[in-house]
Structures are given as C-alpha cells and as structure tokens.
Amino acid sequence: MSARAARLLCTNFNWRVINRMSEMFDIDLWLQWFAQLDRTFVFLLTLPFVVAVVGLWAAFRDRDRE
DSSP, X not given: OOHHHHXXXXXXXXXXXXXXXXXXXXXXXXXXXXXXXXXXXXXXXXXXXXXXXXXXXXXHHHHHHO
16 A cells, blocks of 8 residues: 555545544534434433432432431
8 A cells, every 4th residue: 555545544534533523522413313312212211310310319318317
C-alpha cells in the first residue's frame, strides 16, 4: 500500500469517526430519537432502574433507623 493510499484511508476513517462523534452530542437528534420511542417501551426500560433506586433508598432508610 502506498503512502498516499494509507493517508487517504486514514483521513476518510477520521472524518467518519468525527461525524459520528458530533452526532452523539447533538441534543436535537437525541430529542428527535426520544420523541419517536414508544411510551410503553420507555416505561418498561426505566422500570427496573426505578425499582432498584427505591429499593436502595428503602434499605438505606431502614439502616438509619437501627
């Protein structure tokens, strides 16, 4: 592989990575994605985390009473 081809391949790869990284931090794209999600899916996705937080809070509260 010639040096020019290697440089072109590396430059192409870097531009693709930079574009994807900028998409990751774009708030508008995240809001659009979140608006397209099904509400029941979001509920079922967050439910285990809510249950875990409430359980940890209850355990911490019980530990303080003893």
